Amino acid sequence: MPVDNLSRVRKSILPTEGDTWSIVAKRELPELSLDEALAKLQSWNLHVFMRAAGAMAAPGGGNPILPSDVVFIEPPLAT
Amino acid sequence: MYDLVIRNGKVVDGSGAPAYSADVAVNGNRIVKIGKITEAARSEVDAAGKVVTPGFIDPHTHFDAQLLWDGCAKPALSHGVTTIVSGNCSLSLAPLKAKHRMKLVGMFNQIEEMPLKAFKEGVVWDWETFSDYITRIRKGLAINVAPLVGHSVIRLWVMNDAAMERTATDAEIAEMQGVLRECLDAGAVGLSTSYVDMDERLQPVPSRYADAREVDALASVLGEYGRVLQIVPEFYDADLTIARLDQLAELSLKHNIPTTFSPLFVNADNLDAVARVMKRVDEQFDRGARVWPQVQTRPIDISFSFAVPSLLFMRMPTWYRIIRFGTPAEIMAAFSDPDNRSKLLQEASALGPLWPTLIFRHANTAANQKYIGQTLEQIAKARGTTPVEVMIDLSLEEELDAHFLSSGMGHNNDKAVGDLLSHPRVHIGASDGGAHILSFSTYGDTGYLFSHFVRDLEAMSLESAVKKITSDTAAIWGIPQRGLLQEGYVADIAVFDAATIERGEEKFVNDVPGDGYRYVRDSHGVDTVIVGGGVAWTAKDGYKDACGEVLPGAVAEKVAA
Numbered sequence: 359m360p361v362d363n364l365s366r367v368r369k370s371i372l373p374t375e376g377d378t379w380s381i382v383a384k385r386e387l388p389e390l391s392l393d394e395a396l397a398k399l400q401s402w403n404l405h406v407f408m409r410a411a412g413a414m415a416a417p418g419g420g421n422p423i424l425p426s427d428v429v430f431i432e433p434p435l436a437t
Numbered sequence: 438m439y440d441l442v443i444r445n446g447k448v449v450d451g452s453g454a455p456a457y458s459a460d461v462a463v464n465g466n467r468i469v470k471i472g473k474i475t476e477a478a479r480s481e482v483d484a485a486g487k488v489v490t491p492g493f494i495d496p497h498t499h500f501d502a503q504l505l506w507d508g509c510a511k512p513a514l515s516h517g518v519t520t521i522v523s524g525n526c527s528l529s530l531a532p533l534k535a536k537h538r539m540k541l542v543g544m545f546n547q548i549e550e551m552p553l554k555a556f557k558e559g560v561v562w563d564w565e566t567f568s569d570y571i572t573r574i575r576k577g578l579a580i581n582v583a584p585l586v587g588h589s590v591i592r593l594w595v596m597n598d599a600a601m602e603r604t605a606t607d608a609e610i611a612e613m614q615g616v617l618r619e620c621l622d623a624g625a626v627g628l629s630t631s632y633v634d635m636d637e638r639l640q641p642v643p644s645r646y647a648d649a650r651e652v653d654a655l656a657s658v659l660g661e662y663g664r665v666l667q668i669v670p671e672f673y674d675a676d677l678t679i680a681r682l683d684q685l686a687e688l689s690l691k692h693n694i695p696t697t698f699s700p701l702f703v704n705a706d707n708l709d710a711v712a713r714v715m716k717r718v719d720e721q722f723d724r725g726a727r728v729w730p731q732v733q734t735r736p737i738d739i740s741f742s743f744a745v746p747s748l749l750f751m752r753m754p755t756w757y758r759i760i761r762f763g764t765p766a767e768i769m770a771a772f773s774d775p776d777n778r779s780k781l782l783q784e785a786s787a788l789g790p791l792w793p794t795l796i797f798r799h800a801n802t803a804a805n806q807k808y809i810g811q812t813l814e815q816i817a818k819a820r821g822t823t824p825v826e827v828m829i830d831l832s833l834e835e836e837l838d839a840h841f842l843s844s845g846m847g848h849n850n851d852k853a854v855g856d857l858l859s860h861p862r863v864h865i866g867a868s869d870g871g872a873h874i875l876s877f878s879t880y881g882d883t884g885y886l887f888s889h890f891v892r893d894l895e896a897m898s899l900e901s902a903v904k905k906i907t908s909d910t911a912a913i914w915g916i917p918q919r920g921l922l923q924e925g926y927v928a929d930i931a932v933f934d935a936a937t938i939e940r941g942e943e944k945f946v947n948d949v950p951g952d953g954y955r956y957v958r959d960s961h962g963v964d965t966v967i968v969g970g971g972v973a974w975t976a977k978d979g980y981k982d983a984c985g986e987v988l989p990g991a992v993a994e995k996v997a998a
């Protein structure tokens with residue numbers, strides 16, 4: 359939610375029902391091709407994307423986005 | 438004639454005001470007079486040379502199970518802690534259907550590192566609802582408890598196995614709201630949730646399958662009561678922590694509730710990250726949101742043996758798979774097998790600098806006593822091998838009951854930690870009391886605040902340190918009539934020697950049900966602890982009969998939304 363008087367921080371979303379990488383990519387990064395958008399999203403969200411690899415017995419590893427995840431839609435801000 | 442008078446002490450009243458000399462008189466559970474008191478009392482405490490303060494409030498504990506066999510939450514009470522908040526991190530022991538008991542025990546075992554045997558032998562499962570659990574712990578309670586209810590537990594209650602698989606339907610969310618209302622009516626101080634924890638199968642805990650809509654719906658119920666939301670954010674990353682605290686800020690503003698997140702650690706290598714988080718905290722407070730970061734006083738020191746799976750090895754899959762899922766015999770076989778051993782050594786090399794510094798702290802065999810207190814580097818040199826191999830060998834020789842200490846793993850930059858603890862928007866807490874009982878001893882974090890940050894480093898005054906862990910905490914958590922030494926307030930009081938109070942040495946004791954062990958620290962410099970007007974502990978006589986309460990009160994006072 360955009361709010362006055364708050365400094366800019368890295369943009370993120372909280373997923374809504376049914377969000378997958380593709381849906382988020384199309385909605386949040388419409389100016390990019392789907393492949394490009396997916397690659398970027400995944401590189402910005404290793405905490406989500408790498409979780410399946412890190413966990414030892416992840417079921418349904420196809421879409422590892424959890425309903426509670428924070429998903430970044432831009433790279434870290436330059437500091 | 439008063440019931441109790443504490444004479445000749447210096448009153449540090451919890452407001453941050455300068456200490457002053459006065460006697461404190463108590464009738465029933467209330468402070469009735471502070472000043473020069475000449476009348477007699479049925480019971481007296483001589484506080485000459487000591488300070489008299491409100492009892493300390495520990496906002497982040499996991500004493501939920503221990504309270505079933507120990508109403509004092511030992512040794513927290515003896516350190517001057519008179520109120521604990523239980524049920525943090527999405528986990529509480531109620532409400533809980535009988536069929537989910539072992540699931541919850543598994544989660545407590547995995548996340549909070551509490552032994553399965555203690556649950557088996559220390560817990561008689563005779564409750565399901567939150568209110569029945571409260572009735573159950575209230576018997577024999579010597580310390581006050583402000584219990585959070587865990588989001589994962591409410592989800593399990595309503596959704597059963599689906600709690601670990603998917604988002605909730607509208608009907609399920611409405612039912613969760615109803616359950617939360619019942620818990621708040623029964624005395625819950627708020628709701629806890631987690632965005633990082635994994636269950637005993639190493640799958641996300643139920644609260645992580647909740648979408649923002651569900652959390653918002655539950656927060657709206659908290660808003661009806663003005664109660665607290667506690668979360669565990671992705672504390673290892675500043676951007677994620679900031680995203681979470683923004684989420685909390687919106688909930689705080691929309692529903693007019695206090696929120697708190699823990700932990701927040703500061704290290705030499707994340708000073709900038711913590712500064713960014715605190716800048717955001719300030720901005721959100723300036724908007725009127727209440728988003729309290731909780732910061733612990735003690736540095737991160739972790740003990741482990743391979744008899745219980747330590748979270749220290751979580752990021753080393755070959756090690757963790759063996760120690761998490763193997764029986765003792767299987768673990769020892771894996772440590773002895775040359776092929777497997779070389780895999781373990783290879784994986785351990787990623788943490789190369791850690792192993793030589795580990796201290797060998799506990800062994801059962803006579804032969805290895807000579808190494809106690811030495812680093813693995815020293816022992817490896819004496820044995821002509823490497824630190825990791827010596828760790829494995831000692832574990833085999835001790836049939837896994839060899840303990841190692843990794844000290845100074847972080848949160849040990851005195852200046853940075855001192856600055857953070859003194860920050861007006863930092864909530865001092867996050868002790869984790871009752872959890873991780875074989876990894877570290879949290880008891881005495883308050884003593885450490887006084888010995889290290891007040892006395893040694895002068896990072897804050899005695900008065901402001903007392904305020905931070907008494908009236909500030911009571912205000913954040915909405916606990917009325919506690920946290921200040923003032924006439925009319927409840928008599929929860931600590932009497933201690935400000936010149937000697939400290940956290941005490943960490944020691945290994947055998948006082949957990951199921952013949953279990955844990956690390957604890959005895960209190961040091963604390964003289965008397967009073968709960969609800971009754972003497973609950975003295976340095977001379979130990980624990981006494983006293984009556985703790987469930988706070989903020991069994992009958993919730995609803996506030997206007």
Ligand SMILES: [Zn+2]
Nearest residue numbers: 499525526869
């Ligand atoms: Zn916790």
